[in-house]
Amino acid sequence: MPERMLTLADVAEVLDITVPTARALVRQGEIKGFQVGGRGMWRVESKELDAYIEREKAAATARREALHEN
Incomplete structure (x- = not known):
């Protein structure tokens, strides 16, 4: 199935x-x-957005854990 473009x-x-x-x-x-296209409209594959969200979640978790260590 083709990847959804956002x-x-x-x-x-x-x-x-x-x-x-x-x-x-x-x-x-x-x-x-x-x-x-000719106007250079941006598209993002849904899997790339999902990957970004996962990276941000991991970074937030790491920041929380670092705060609790101190």
Whole structure:
């Protein structure tokens, strides 16, 4: 089955952020995406968004654990 492609608006909705913030995350490489079409609209594979969410969860857990160690 083909991977679902998300727009920046989709990414923003899932993460509860603004579209410009989603665009910045993609441009900075935090979320892997690619540009399509003549106007360079961004698309993100759903698995890439899932991977970003998992990395953020792991980082948050590590920060919490570090706070409890001190």
